[in-house]
Amino acid sequence: MTKQQQGQARAGGATAQRPARIYPALLFLLGLVLAIGGGQLAGLGGSWYYLVTGVALLASSVLVWRGNALGGWLYALMLAWTLVWSLAEVGLDFWTLLPRLALLFVLGLWLLTPLYRRTVVCGPISAQGGKAAAGALAVAMAALVVVGLAQGDKHETKAAQALPEIQQTVVGDAPQDEWHYYGNNQGGQRFSPLEQLTPDNVQGLEVAWTYRTGDYPPSEGPNRRFEATPLKIGDSLYFCTPRNDIVALNAETGEERWRFNAQVNLRGVTGSAACRGVAYTKLPEPQPGGVCQERIYGPTVDARLLAVDAKTGQPCADFGVNGQVDLKKGMGEIIPGYYYVSSMPQVVRGKVVMGGWVSDGQMTGEPSGVIRAFDATTGAFAWAFDMGKPDFHGEPAAGEHYTRGTPNSWGPISADDQLGMVYIPTGNATPDYYAGHRTELDNKFSGSVLGINADNGKLVWNFQTTHYDVWDYDVASQPSLLDLKIRGETVPVLVQPTKRGQNFVLDRRTGKPVFDVQELPAPQGGVEDPARLSKTQPHSTGMPTFAGLDAEETYGVGEKDMWGMTMLDQLWCRIQFKKARWEGPMTPAGTDTVFFFPGSLGGSNWGSVSFDPERQIMVGNWNRVPMLLKLIDREEANRRGLKAADGSPGTSVGGAVPQEGVPYAADLKPFLSPMGAPCIAPPFALVTAVDLNTQKVIWERRSGTAEDSGVAGIRTRLPIPMGVPGLGGSITTKGGLVFVAASGEQSLRAMDLKTGDVLWKGRLPAGGNATPMTYVSRDSGRQFVVIAAGGHNLMQTQPGDYLVGYALPKAKP
Template sequence: MTNRFYYHTTAGLCFTLLVLGFISRAGAQAKPEAGWSNYGNGGGGTRYSPASQIDRRNVGQLKQAWTYRSGALPHDPELDKKAAFEATPILVGGKLFLSTPYDHVIALNPETGAKLWEFDPQLELPYGASEVTSRGVSAWRAPRAKAGQQCTLRIFIGTLDARLIALDGATGKPCSDFGSDGEVDLTSGVRLRDPGDYQVTCAPAIFKDLVITGSSMGDNRAVTVERGMVRAFDVRTGTLRWTWDPIASWAYRTTPRTVSVDAQRDLIFIPTGSASPDYYGGIRKGDNQWANSVVALRAITGEFVWGFQVVHHDLWDYDVASQPTLFAWKDGTPAIAITTKMGRVFVLNRLTGAPLLPVEERPVLKSDIPGEESWPTQPESAISVVPEKLRPEDAWGIKPEERQWCADKIKAARSEGVFTPPSLQGTLVFPSNVGGVNWGSAAYDPQHHLLFMDTNRLPIFVKLIPRAEYDHARKNASDSDRLHGEFARQVGAPYGMFRSPLLSPSGLPCNAPPWGTVAAVDLFLGVKAWDAPLGSWIPGRHTGTITLGGPIASAGGLVFSAAAMDNYLRAFDSETGKELWEYELPAAARPHP
């Protein structure tokens, strides 16, 4: 979801890459480079570093080593309003590789921050863009390279104008043997409805000699949108090797997030999007299998293995935004953890999709919208990390009159739990499509079987608008609704939609803080271990803020996150959640550290 609340809150987006160096009296220590080989530091998305030099005792000694400014802005007056620097750099072959919101790929010297090369993809965006971001690049190294051979290290990026590009890691020049002059057109075979809404924003996955990518699509436009295919291409030639298309009689925004890879077992795990449109499903009857799911495929062929749906017949924009986390269960069984926007964590057998912690189908509220057939049950996990209901008595405000204002707003809407269906009077979706856990995903510490995640607690007011009333409602919207909210036509459905965060007159959420946290879950016990506010919107108080990135963990017993909106990078004790250190950045940081 692209909500103006995000962008107004994060005004002055940071395009500075900050690296912190550890200053030790012992001087340089000759330890091998830990590296960070891909977006999640390993195909399993654990975001865990085995480096232990920086630990609980000395994290306070971290100092700035260097700063690099990408110069990505200004670019386009309108598109810049959406721009977000969300890329996680990768460290491969002694170089740092990163991407900018406009898909420039940059290679840096990790010791000095000096730019080694920069590639400009010359984006063509005549129709605008649903999102303006890139979450990173991927790397593939030829196993038997000859001396002087070009493109032995290939850097791949998917672009906002739906191309897959291969670059020489040494020079930044396109690999001419890949596709057509170094790129593959991902719109080939796709019936475009709105060209600016079909994009790639996430780092591709690498499996042996395949580069695998999905797509990102603008939501809530219409009933019928582009097909959300996942495709695998030969890393050398760009030849299409296989396609997986989950489409049935509805459309998906499939895999706007990152695929996880189990190379040993020839498996990839795909987090899928919601069926279209998000908030009305009267045209897409049934549970909408395999939307809102994690699907396992054979990596070499794209053959379906198993799927697990976290939400049936989604009416809340509860797509699986997070990269699945691969880990070993108590007895060594290959396992997978799925974090969700609902704040529920599902733990499954990686080979079969069977739950390793209890999952129960529970009855949920029925929709009162004519033509809508909401699904009667939803899967409930044994683990939940955020509140799932907001009542008038839960209202919060800085002053008593603000608290009463919020209580009245909650009372006027339908607010009966996490799966309260959208309505004509207005429904509070809580937790909302912001999360719970969003695209920032999770980090996993195998030493203590702890899963770390940044969480959100922001209620969203959602109202369906009959088609005949939609234009009038939009034309006569209040200034506040125009500033913070979003109108969506949902063309082809009998209802348009309006949604907006439930904010008090002071601009703070109507629910009690914390509004964002770093949480830890003991996966073996199936319980939340700790939950610490992340950032603050009120000076002197640990309120937490909405978080739009994710954490990383290290063998030094630390969890790092810079996802809060108060411009700080923080370190927490991984076992207790105690905040140990903070460092002020030039602006709020969306990427993982």
Template sequence: MSHLLAPSPAPVPWLARVIGGVLLVFGFVLLAAGGWLASVGGSWYYALTGLCWAVIGALMWGRLREAVFGYALYFAATLVWSLWEVGLDWWPLGARLGVPFLAGLALLVLVPTMRRHLPADDPRRVTLRSPPGTALTLVLVAFVVVALFAMSQDLHAVEGSMPDSPKASASSASAVSGIPDGEWHAYGRTGQGQRYSPLAQITAANVGELKLAWEFHTGDKRGRPGDPKETTFEVTPLKVGERLFLCTPHQTVLALDATTGRELWRFDPQVRGELALQHLTCRGLSYQPPADPMAAAGAQAGACAAKLFMPTADGRLIALDPATGKTCPRFGHNGAVDLWAGMPNVQAGAYYSTSPVAVSSRLVIVGGTVLDNASTKEQSGVIRAYDIETGALVWNWDSANPEATAPIAAGQKYTPNSPNSWSVASVDEALGMVYLPMGNQPPDQWGGKRSPAVEKYSSSVVALDLATGQVRWAFQTVHHDLWDYDVPAQPVLIELRLKGQDGPPVPALVQPTKQGELFVLDRRDGRPVLRVTETPAPQGAAAGDFTAPTQPVSAISFNPPELTERDMWGVTMFDQLWCRIAFHKLRYEGRFTPPSTGGSIINPGNFGVFNWGSIAVDPVRGIAFTTPAVLAFTSQLVPRHDDTTQLVQDDGKPTGALPALNENFGAPFAARMKPFTSPLGIPCQAPPWGTVAGVDLTDGRVVWRHRNGTVRDLSPVPLPIRLGVPSLGGPLMTAGGVAFLSGSMDDYVRAYDVNNGRQLWESRLPAGGQATPMSYLGADGRQYLLVIAGGHGSTGTRPGDSVRAYALEKR
């Protein structure tokens, strides 16, 4: 050993000293941060890595053989530890081993330099054939072999094939809706919200041949003065006759020729003035067909036998003639109903219907959105039904005063701050009910002063009698909601025959939720068709509040697995360490962990496993195409000492009339909510964050599930790496066995085989496609796929103004 203490006969290569210095510095950093992690019960790996790197870095300055051999031992131990933590799941594995592998590779490249710079008899001399060099080579090669095998696997995929025995006939499904197969008359094609086209011209065999047939630019992009951050192009157009009808973010209504994309007319509702907007969007229009075929002729003379209904950002409901784009003067006052009538706390822009209204043969039924978490003095969440011909108020249902459904008297006001229904309702005229997905009362994260009626109807699906507005039944999806788990998606109505069931099918309702449940209910009485279990929930709410002891879980649940420290992720070991530390600093006891003043992890976050895009259901086969997303958020309650100070405007105070969101003026706490990400802005939980999944509704089975989308438009380097990204905007299913989705956070529209979830086709979009596609038959006999590409302000996808139609080549 005496030779180790002798003076160096030759200087250590400068590159060795550089690498040694880097390892030494980062070693001390890892030792300090990893020591903190270990002290709170976390993994010891990072502290031990820091110690190893510091020792190896010091050895690099004089004892190169020991340094290389020591690194080989360290890397072998890291490989074993990584496999123990995450197995052969490549992306978590790569995050743990990427930096150590590159450092080891640098050492391996340095080995020949060590040989050249040192005399043959120098004890520090290292070669690739010497024991240290061989050891390092072997462990690095072992990692490459493991990596290649892990990359070939997808441990998160569920493989399977849908049953192909029909539960009904396609012709009978079309007959029930009364809508021609080639048309699309409502947001979900029909009032049942299925997002299913009975057209079968495009199939799994030929979808790869789809080409862009035409493209139209509306001229309406986000970025105008007064636009809120969430200015979005989310519309799903209607197709009636040979025309398409759509609305833009700034409320312009357009009619296009469905076969050529040529503009036929344009209506500007003249929304003016500064508006206190949280959202600026129009998800779609609503259509009232003529009462009889002969009435259509009268429409040309301005009689408005048919109508389009458009809610505006300044609180009006406008009725338009589909033939001319002019207002229908018999409806309301000169073609419009004032939605501010009877509304408390009037503030232009703070209340309007962002979603298309529901239509029955007699009524147009309107809900609306209110500002989320701005104050405790917001508008009412009242649901109102108007006569479809005259616009006269027929009934109103206020969830905080649910028995009083007779039209409100002049001079009276609806209940301030009552739960609202901002998403899309569904209608069953045969049963005489409208089905409402309900929100909750602001503030979302603190509910210490909610009334019994508010508690009963918050975050529920509620069935109202079409004739009277009285409650027929209600099913609550979250008890005492403190997580902004309002019901975001349109209920889907389907005649469902369960596996092994005899007799007629059940008139069912499928309700997707933000927390990942697909509740399947009997829409006649709200009783579960598939099992619902009340499960214990974490306790310990903020001061003055409480938590429900249990929460409902459906037999079909996409509830993400409970997070652990080993689920923390990052591009490198360093941001993964940051996420591990953050995981231990925040409160987390699984799903329904209450918000707290110290900060809590909310998984899934209020982005939702499912959101307003809902799901697509094939009524013929009884199957669903779904798009589950998983993104954890953090929620911190900030104590308020007055009703005016802005506490959580981390991006600066809002300008103009735009509201200060999440301040909760009038409540004990403001709320700071954001995605659970590393300092690099990357989710702290490992991918996939977005998938597509096929569900057999007849037995509640998830048949297949696969990653969806790439990080091409999310990362600084545009690499099309298929991690699986969230989508915002619903899917479309067709009778041809193909599903379409454009809402992923990369700018693509994709086609999937509904039988097994295999991706069949994709097309690059000029902007984010955060809307639900639709399909129709053109005058040329071709089936078209229509996609909106305009981007979404909150998610930061690329803005645009495109309406794109795809079709197969003419034969």
């Protein structure tokens, strides 16, 4: 540079002094944070990238502050280094590259402007060189986009072949145009034989009607979750509201026909209370005047079982006491909110069978997780399965009660009338995260699926999906029943999805695995009493998992998988991950923090999976959401102001154990960055189709876009495929479609069963955290798809009280 040019540059720098000072100051602050955090990460045995980059930014900021062109060149070199490092860590994936590259590349744009060049007073500045460097980076980024598009999404599996041939024709017990059970049949297949809606015409779906329950905004207490899946019998829809009112609607118009006010007592009931559906039966014996010949059974959050006339909504007077059975009978003292029923009962062989939700926060006060059956006509007690007394099936004697604190069954249950069996998924004995006090029977029946004789309540078989569960891995999904052709033989099977992401396929007659299950070594350590851990855990090695874990690479999760919206919160997540203990899935919690993955929200939760039983295809939507878990003592709980479920000091989410010498509380929380982003790279949820003939994945797609997600409560409004967590389930149809919402995206989606492509979206007025259903209206002959849009506080989706029906437009006369 000549003296004249330097003078001109200094004059230019004087006129642009403020930008020249603000920009390097920002670089200095960013570099300081990266250097300090990067040093901490490197000290924990993590990546050195952040420390090296932080030092480079500090040096670059000083040079830019002084007007030395070397500052810009050092920054460009750092960008190139960042690009190479990012590709080496995660390859070509938009969402994982975004936090690594976006901030630094956006800041680097300033170096390409004339304003920056006017602040340079010394050093090797060259307009041509700068253009060449910028061009090289632009070409590199464009090449990344092109190669990435050509390579495809590494987290998705595209369908590589045609769907399997039809193996068998399935004929249901109910009319094809109706939906008689929560899962459309007793076995919970969530399959409809309807073919009116197809991949060719589903784009024409539009809102036909909307019904509001009136339960939002709530007039008292926290929002109740609207997760119901309606039934369709005749020309009416039946469902329950979050306050357990039972409602009948006109199936064509959505107009209310009648509403039974359950008059529930909500004292002590938390925001987790829900009503997922009702049950229906038509009694075989004629009833006087035809009253209550067809009945709707509904559960309540204040522990009652209701029966009303399907035609009128009036209570069935001959059922229990004026149409209701008190489920608190035989339970002993119940603290308000510690016991209620959130899932629909199951009607099998003239009996109404049900479990119940039991609070899992404290070691004292929890009622029993007993399973009970009542006569479908009279409501009289039929039998009980008390896991503390598995061979006694009667009611407790006067002054006694069912065994307290046993494993409970709060999810949907299934039945097989022909075999005379009912299938019960179970959770834990309380509390969730500490098992030191559990009995031998508690450990035997927790985390299991039970095959019980529907006539007398006797246990036929028990298959345990998790031994000594201290992770809240309740079996929440409804067991699904279907007949598979295996090596030329038709086998009645039960498919049991789990929160662990393991999918077990059992012979439902015996409970024996149909596809391979192996006991594999499980992580140990971290607890004072190793006797409360199992050295092995069952793994369904014969089936694909819904967990996003790869046993070949430390179960597929490591520091490089940590995420954030920017490189700063990603660095924070990486530090926290390195501080936590992670030895693979089912790392047990102790007084040190453990990385908990998959967390208690996924893989499969209560939404379960759906099937095409004719082609033997399973479709499941599942979550991959990380958490942090730590057991703490009473002193720390009190210091942090954590409260027990009954309001006394002591616990956050579950696990309070008020005894000396043992952990007092379980501190469980989502693993989120300071900006509120999950600390693991997307996708956070996927939809997967599995061919049960070959036990291979047909296709796997991200579940939902980022349109309704965001940071700090601010939505992005960007419909970019991300895979957003949610709760709820899918349904499949013979028309070749999969309908699913169950995502942070506020939409009901229709997917092509062949490919997993999203063919249509219906925007919802609130979060669709429920399972849809479908039917044909006898008035118009149109096929409807209906879903509850009530939102979910854990999913941070918009709350509401909507039931929305979609259909093709009516044909013009």
